[in-house]
Amino acid sequence: MNRQNAPKGIEWTRIKDPDGTVRPGYTWNPTGGCFHGCTWEMPDGSITECYAKTIAERFTRAYSHGFEHHYWRPHNLDAPLKVKEKAGIFVGSMADLFGHWVPEDHIWQVLHKMSEADWHIFQTLSKFPIRLPKFGQFPDNVWVGVSLPAGHLMSETGGARGLKAYLKHMKHIKATVRFMSIEPLWFDVAPVLEQWLETEGELPFEWAIIGAASNGSRVFQPKREWTAGLVEQLNAQKVPIFFKGNMAWEIWYEAFPKAA
Numbered sequence: 625m626n627r628q629n630a631p632k633g634i635e636w637t638r639i640k641d642p643d644g645t646v647r648p649g650y651t652w653n654p655t656g657g658c659f660h661g662c663t664w665e666m667p668d669g670s671i672t673e674c675y676a677k678t679i680a681e682r683f684t685r686a687y688s689h690g691f692e693h694h695y696w697r698p699h700n701l702d703a704p705l706k707v708k709e710k711a712g713i714f715v716g717s718m719a720d721l722f723g724h725w726v727p728e729d730h731i732w733q734v735l736h737k738m739s740e741a742d743w744h745i746f747q748t749l750s751k752f753p754i755r756l757p758k759f760g761q762f763p764d765n766v767w768v769g770v771s772l773p774a775g776h777l778m779s780e781t782g783g784a785r786g787l788k789a790y791l792k793h794m795k796h797i798k799a800t801v802r803f804m805s806i807e808p809l810w811f812d813v814a815p816v817l818e819q820w821l822e823t824e825g826e827l828p829f830e831w832a833i834i835g836a837a838s839n840g841s842r843v844f845q846p847k848r849e850w851t852a853g854l855v856e857q858l859n860a861q862k863v864p865i866f867f868k869g870n871m872a873w874e875i876w877y878e879a880f881p882k883a884a
């Protein structure tokens with residue numbers, strides 16, 4: 625089953641309230657640029673780089689120092705306050721807000737703004753989870769996400785090792801909703817989670833986004849057993865699953881965490 629007629633943009637920002645109301649989804653970039661340099665090797669051997677970097681290199685006026693640079697845009701800080709209707713807002717679609725290069729003061733300013741605009745749900749996503757617990761209790765309307773380590777130049781064993789380390793940091797994040805973006809699902813994640821559960825008893829996240837790998841218009845589905853194992857495990861743990869529009873699977877999942 626595929627997601628039919630999926631609207632463009634980041635679908636998981638269009639959160640659904642418990643009563644079924646679908647909220648508009650936006651992206652907000654008070655910071656820009658990223659130093660992680662993520663690339664992925666596709667099953668056909670082609671290499672794809674981060675989509676945000678590709679976009680930044682097209683918009684050279686906004687990214688005049690290239691993508692690997694920290695852009696601080698304080699004039700953007702009030703943007704969410706101007707949106708009066710409740711929305712899902714992904715913070716940093718063109719950045720990693722919690723990257724090691726971002727001054728702590730900038731992060732606090734963004735966090736305070738999210739707290740002020742408390743009628744919205746904000747979603748952050750980082751590949752530097754070691755920093756996240758340092759910010760203490762996140763505001764209730766902030767969902768704190770961590771994405772799977774990027775796959776190029778890394779073996780599947782390396783990916784599993786990276787994920788184990790990420791889970792350890794996620795355990796210490798204080799947030800109403802912690803989530804894991806497993807996109808693309810490029811190695812067998814389920815055994816890592818199983819091992820974690822054996823020692824820890826519960827997963828350190830309340831929501832999971834799963835996506836296939838893509839390079840331009842070419843989409844590569846994860847191995848069948850990887851998806852099956854992961855879905856089974858998340859269902860057993862009652863972790864709501866959201867499939868990105870590029871997934872193909874027998875059962876469609878588009879659930880949001882309870883805090884929506």
Ligand code: SF4
Nearest residue numbers: 658660661662674676
């Ligand atoms: S962390 Fe995100 S924004 Fe940064 S390079 Fe990787 S995919 Fe791109």
